[in-house]
Amino acid sequence: MARFDHQGAERRWQAAWDSAQSFKAHDDSPKPKAYVLEMFPYPSGRIHMGHVRNYAMGDVIARTRRAQGFEVLHPMGWDAFGMPAENAAMERGVHPGGWTRANIAAMRAQLKALGFALDWSRELATCEPEYYGQEQALFLDLLAAGLIYRKDSAVNWDPVDMTVLANEQVIDGRGWRSGAVVERRRLSQWFLKITDFADELLSGLETLEKWPEKVRLMQENWIGKSQGLRFTFAVDGADTPFDVFTTRPDTLYGASFAALAPDHPIAQALAETSPGLTAFIAECRAGGTATADIEGAEKKGWDTGLSVVHPLDPARRLPLFVANFVLMDYGTGAIFGCPAHDQRDLDFARKYALSVTRVVAPEGAADDPVQDEAYTGPGRLVNSHWLNGMEVEPAKAAVIARAEAEGWGEGTTVWRLRDWGVSRQRYWGTPIPIIHCDGCGAVPVPRAALPVVLPEDVTFDVPGNPLARHPSWKHVPCPACGKPAMRETDTLDTFVDSSWYFIRFASAPADRPFDPAVVAKWLPVGQYIGGVEHAILHLLYARFWTRALAHIGQLQVTEPFAGLFTQGMVTHETYSRDRGEGQAPLWYAPEDVERSSTAALLKADGQPVEVGRVIKMSKSKKNVIDPDAIISRYGADAVRWFMLSDSPPERDLAWSEAGIDGAWRFVQRVWRLAESAAESTGDAASDPALDPALARLVARTIDGVTTDIDRLQFNKAVARLYELTNAVERATPGASHRSAVKTLLQLAAPMVPHLAEQGWAALGEAGLICDAPWPVADPALLVEAQVTIAVQINGKLRDSFEADRGADRAIIEALALGREKVVRALEGKPPRKVIVVPDRLVNLVA
């Protein structure tokens, strides 16, 4: 019997699917629609195992839905703009476009080699004008709708690379590439009004029942809704009132100071006449702007010498500080400090010897002084005049009501979510379709002039934005007045590109971004699959973009992804050798290491290497397995099977040689079964020995695998298919056997499609297995006639016996009491109590 020839099968069936256009999605199909989508890859150059796992999962869903009679949209594309292409350009002198397109070609070939059921006719790349030109049109639509605005904003500026850095790219106050000390600069940038949708984006989460709870919580925290009081402090002897925000208006009588953020306009104004304050503000900025080295950071303040008027007690004055822990971009950039009930305020008050007055006390603790820990629990108000005796929540409401009545404040909601700054001073992105004119201001590029195409002739030999220094590209006449004007040279954040690609997959006309009627047939995406790393930004931006388009009447859906699944990473053990103290260890790639179950030896010298933790595959630790080599050696099906086996899909999966070997063995076993079943010509008539146990197992497997796939529990589906395979191998050849093999192939087809097609053909079945309808379990076979009843005595298992399903309680009880072991254990005494769970167990309490 021949081995399964995976290379032959892959060539043959991929060609067959291609020529039959099996996976093309038809907009006008009368079938129910299913949109299955995996997060599209960045074309870095090569597919990695994480992609294979992600797409293998999506493929199982897509193929299963298809077999179940759905018209399936399962597309693929490329998130093709971004920094790595520019880095490659700077390092290797290649053009970002050429580099990116070559990577796409290579990765497309890799994906095709895996035999995914994708509709390649809908492939898109965000770096092509056909895509980003339509994005520019959408940008102008949102601009016209007032959802985009321009604002001066502080950015992290790398003076060497002459570029803006994201917060994550600033490490210890220095640029991650150049190492230069990062400056804060103010630049005029474009913002999307995501905060207009904060409330909707928050409440919309509740409708996303098929999203992981974890992701919904992360988004909820990110949006960060806080309700409280915004009120005005008058500054004693100065005409500069300012607002503060608090979630604890109930603690207002416990206030002992007020504080401004170092960037607060009043602090800035005061600094102009105070060198000391100027120095203090500079000191505050020196600390890490973004990275969380704030942890142990000391609370520091600068006493302005001014004081503010307590709004509830105009006779009282509170000292006004500038403090390092007050953030300009949250709330109003100013706070009142209530040390007794806020830990930061307490630390600050202790340092500057400010008073600490308890105003909330739990039962019987009214006079307990606050020590080192601020009290944030429930209780009643004390030391608070007219509020005394109230609970916290009513007290909050009472203070807000009074502030509103007296006109010095109002109840309000503050969001952590900020508007989305989308300007990037980069070349390899979507040009922002705006022309700046001295007379007319920022003028949108006329629709007829779209797309604004990136110039090809750019250089990367000097730092900075190549678009800005291109000799001619930016010089254009103003569309409004015709005078010389300048193009915007900033490009859009690449998160914009990925905020609507799933819409363009559904409908991609040449003359507009999408056809709403066609989009309505496909959206929302039924099942979206990707890594948790996109749990917040990408998913929030895509949700926002969808809502924004719905808001301006272009879409009907408000939530783009009905179902979301975040899959775990592919990990691998690491191999290293210590190089002595002070030196980083030396890492070795898996292909350079001979791994047995007990030892790991370096092939080069035969000496042992240390086997380290199983961690995410990464270049720096060299624990990367390249899918190409594995596919050609073991075949696409074995790789796909392994990616779905063993670990639950949301958890990490450890790659191992033994694991892929096991997957390969499974493929061979199924192939042997298919071949032997093909040889035996048994049919029901000539096979007197129909195997009822096998038939029942087949039914149970159909039922179980279908539910497992539905719930994305691929590891369980895999286990069931192993079980069925084991049983079929043991069964005698004949009609039941042959039919079991056929069903096995159908159930395994979404996971190992080439093998399934090859087996299907070997069995002489007509057509392609991918076109065969999904098997349905015979309900009669799902119910076992006999059940095993467990017998417990005092909750401990003592015996078990077979009984008819649905047998009467009394019969079960009698059978149990008659068991030899039970008689022996009870020593003739009757049980004190008998619990019978029908069809399951009997528990005798002695």
Next chain:
RNA sequence: GCGGACGUGGCGAAACUGGUAGACGCAGCAGACUUAAAAUCUGCUUCUCUUUCAUGGGAGUGCGGGUUCAAGCCCCGCCGUCCGCACCA
């Protein structure tokens, strides 16, 4: 600090609504086939006790308690690991 998830054999993991813990895979051990090896197949594989080696007894799902006829699953209190956010007023 805040929020969340998880903790089950040598390993990855199953276990439905509280009802026979360890399905399935990996690794391992023993055997069959073979001149031999590979491949394949068969069996065993949570720990432990015993003058009865069994169709036997005991223990066992991070730790300590509790509820229940019955707890991996529910409740209370710890410990540990991982993830997200992080001076958010």
